[in-house]
Amino acid sequence: MSGNSKPVTATAYREEEDLLKIASKFTIDTYKRPSEDKDAMKAILLEKLQGKRVVFDTGCGIGESSFKLAQKYSDQIVLGVDKSVSRIERNNSFKKDVPSNLLLLQADLQDVWPALYELQKDNALEVTKQYILYPNPWPKLKGVKRRWYANPMLSFILELSSNIEIRSNWKRYLEDFALVAGHVGKRQCELQEFTPVEFLTPFEKKYSLSGQALYQLNIR
Ligand SMILES: C[S@@+](CC[C@H](N)C(=O)[O-])C[C@H]1O[C@@H](n2cnc3c(N)ncnc32)[C@H](O)[C@@H]1O
Numbered sequence: 001m002s003g004n005s006k007p008v009t010a011t012a013y014r015e016e017e018d019l020l021k022i023a024s025k026f027t028i029d030t031y032k033r034p035s036e037d038k039d040a041m042k043a044i045l046l047e048k049l050q051g052k053r054v055v056f057d058t059g060c061g062i063g064e065s066s067f068k069l070a071q072k073y074s075d076q077i078v079l080g081v082d083k084s085v086s087r088i089e090r091n092n093s094f095k096k097d098v099p100s101n102l103l104l105l106q107a108d109l110q111d112v113w114p115a116l117y118e119l120q121k122d123n124a125l126e127v128t129k130q131y132i133l134y135p136n137p138w139p140k141l142k143g144v145k146r147r148w149y150a151n152p153m154l155s156f157i158l159e160l161s162s163n164i165e166i167r168s169n170w171k172r173y174l175e176d177f178a179l180v181a182g183h184v185g186k187r188q189c190e191l192q193e194f195t196p197v198e199f200l201t202p203f204e205k206k207y208s209l210s211g212q213a214l215y216q217l218n219i220r
Contacts, residue, residue, distance in 0.1 A: 004210055005206050005207055005210045005212070006210075007169060007170070007212050008137050008139055008169065008170040008172075008173075009139070013144075013172065013176070014144060014150065014176075016179060019149075019150060019176060019179065019180065020179070020180065020183050020184065022145070022150050023149060023150060023154055023180040023183075023184045024183075024184050026151075026152045026154050026155045027155055028114075028117065028155045028156065028159060031114065031152050031155070031156075033110060033111075033114070033152075037108070037111045038111050038114045038115050038118075039115075040111075041107060041111040041112055041115040042115040042118060042119060044105070045079075045112070045115055045116065045119060045125075046119060046124055048077075048103055049077060049079065049103070049119070049124075049125045050124055050125065051124070051125065052076070052077045052125050052126075053075075053076040053077070053125075053126050053128050054076060054077050054078075054079050054116075054125055054126065054127045054128065055069055055073045055076050055077070055078045055079070055127075055128060055129045055130075055131070056078075056079050056081075056116065056127050056129070056130045056131065056160075056161070057069055057078060057079065057080040057081070057131045057133070058081060058109055058112075058113075058130060058131065058132050058133075058135075059081070059082055059109065059132065059133070059134075059135055059136070060080035060081060060082050060088075060104070060133075061082055061084070061087045061201065061202060061203065062082075062087045062088070062090045062092055062202065063080045063082070063087075063088060063092070063094075063095070063102075063104045064092065064094060064200075064201060064202055065080070065131065065133055065200045065201040066078050066079075066080025066102055066104060067080075067094045067095075067098075067099070067102060068200055069131065069200075070099045070101050070102035071099065073101070073129075074099075074101060075101075076101065076128060077101050077102075077103060078101060078102050078103070079103050079105065080102070080103070080104045080105070081104075081105045081106075081107050081109060081112050082104075082106065083106065083107065083108045083109070084106070085106050088104055088105070088106040089106065109153065110153060113153050113156035113157065113160065114156055116156075116160060117156045117159055117160055120160065127160050127161040128161060128163065129161055129163040129164070129165065130157065130160060130161050130163070130164045130165070131164075131165050131166075131167075132148065132157075132164065132165070132166040132167075133165075133166075133167050133200065133201050133203070133204070134167055134168060134169070134201060134203035134204065134207070135147070135148055135166070135168065135173070137168070137170050137173055147173065147176070148177070149173075149176055149177040149180045149181070150176075150180070154180065154184070154185075158181060158184075158185040158187065158219075162220060163218075163219075163220060164181075164218070164219040164220075165216065165217070165218055165219075166216070166217045166219070167200075167201075167204065167214065167215065167216050167217075168214075168215055168217075169203075169207040169212045169213065169214055169215070170215075171191075171193075171213070171215050174191050174215050174216075174217040175191065177189075177217055177219075178191050178217055178219075181219045185219075187219050187220065188219070188220045189217060189218070189219050189220075190217070190218045190220075191215060191216070191217045191218075192215065192216055193213055193214065193215050193216075194214055194215070194216045195208075195214070196208060196214065
């Protein structure tokens with residue numbers, strides 16, 4: 001990946017009040033997505049993760065961050081999920097020697113978040129931390145509701161674990177996430193600019209080498 005990426009220049013926002021109205025409509029009880037995919041996902045996850053403490057790397061791309069997190073959290077299982085077959089199955093050198101505490105899965109997060117939530121509710125596993133590293137910004141107006149903070153997945157994200165770390169090169173995405181997590185989820189949020197000591201993900205590297213500022217939101 002080269003270092004010539006351009007900053008996000010979206011002008012498509014929801015006003016605060018509007019955004020909070022959208023976000024507060026989502027509840028786990030009223031979430032309607034056909035449950036067969038979620039049930040199939042529950043079976044897969046149960047087989048692999050029963051009784052485990054899990055660090056969840058959401059939208060992990062090629063899985064490089066999941067690999068690094070598996071080294072950091074050696075006493076837990078790191079679950080890396082991405083819907084892109086080409087990214088998750090890419091033949092990267094770090095995949096030659098996959099640590100036993102790393103599980104990379106090609107799947108849609110919209111099945112995985114609800115499945116993990118239900119498994120955790122049944123005490124089958126515990127998600128200790130979620131990473132949302134450089135999520136797709138969906139910069140156009142028609143994409144606003146695909147941003148995770150304005151999407152039905154929000155309630156699952158907030159319910160699943162008390163410790164969430166989100167990184168982005170687009171500060172406004174994180175400001176909006178913090179607004180929603182604070183008001184709707186009543187959570188403590190800390191947003192800061194940071195300079196990576198070592199790159200956790202390929203997108204982090206690409207943005208950083210392009211001279212872009214990077215931001216990190218911690219939700220507790
Ligand atoms: C901008 S990339 C960041 C990838 C990686 N976290 C990184 O920083 O290098 C966003 C990733 O989220 C994945 N993604 C987006 N929506 C998803 C979904 N509904 N389910 C699973 N993965 C998704 C995309 O396939 C893509 O790989």
